[in-house]
Amino acid sequence: MALRTLVSRKTLRTSSLGLRGLQTFSLPDLPYDYGALEPAISGEIMQLHHQKHHQTYVTNFNKAIEQLDGAASKGDASTIVKLQSAIKFNGGGHVNHSIFWKNLAPVREGGGEPPKGSLGWAIDNHFGSLDALVQKINAEGAALQGSGWVWLGVDKELKHLVVETTANQDPLVTKGPNLVPLLGIDVWEHAYYLQYKNVRPDYLKNIWKVINWKYAGEVYEKECP
Secondary structure, three states: OOOOOOOOOOEEEEOOOOOOEEEEOOOOOOOOOHHHHOOOOOHHHHHHHHHHHHHHHHHHHHHHHHHHHHHHHHOOHHHHHHOHHHHHHHHHHHHHHHHHHHOEOOHHHOOOOOOOHHHHHHHHHHHOOHHHHHHHHHHHHHHOOOOEEEEEEEEOOOOEEEEEEEEOOOOHHHHOOOEEEEEEEEOOHHHOHHHHOOOHHHHHHHHHHHEOHHHHHHHHHHHOO
8 A cells, every 4th residue: 555645636715804804825745655666766755755745845835824924914024024935945845845746757657758849849849859959957966055945947937948957846837937947856965875875976876767648748748849
């Protein structure tokens, strides 16, 4: 049986003042078992990453939203400003990880299969080949100092593919309002340390075996019809 969190829907509850609905967020379910990505990513890593790390972002994001709601109702400007960093960090962690789980798939379900259709053509046009794109993402991900993410995104206005890195839990949109993430790889140590120790390049090399290009292609076709 899959050891997965069963709650996947956003829940709606009423704020303490009862004046408006206060929407909170819940941990999304995974579409595969924790061990389904082995040997590229161990089941132990996936379980800890999902149940502990992502859950912590969700919990703290909801807490910050509640505090923001209370501060706004009181007109407490200083607290509102103070909460922005917690909302950005934990909200970003929730957004980024929700994308990350969709970017992965077991090999038996298409993980690692190269992109097809319009995204495949766009990658060849922008980077020369899929191999060239993978090398670029791996190089930028390995070189990122500290914790963060490496992204393949598309500028939905220019219809141009980009590779970007973001620090900590900053989502891709912080690098440009028109950027939509197609693929995000978590390069925080919690994403790989139990299996790969401090050798981040090995993690980046092996994660391509379970990348879900089908999902990335669907997002690309939606944003660049």
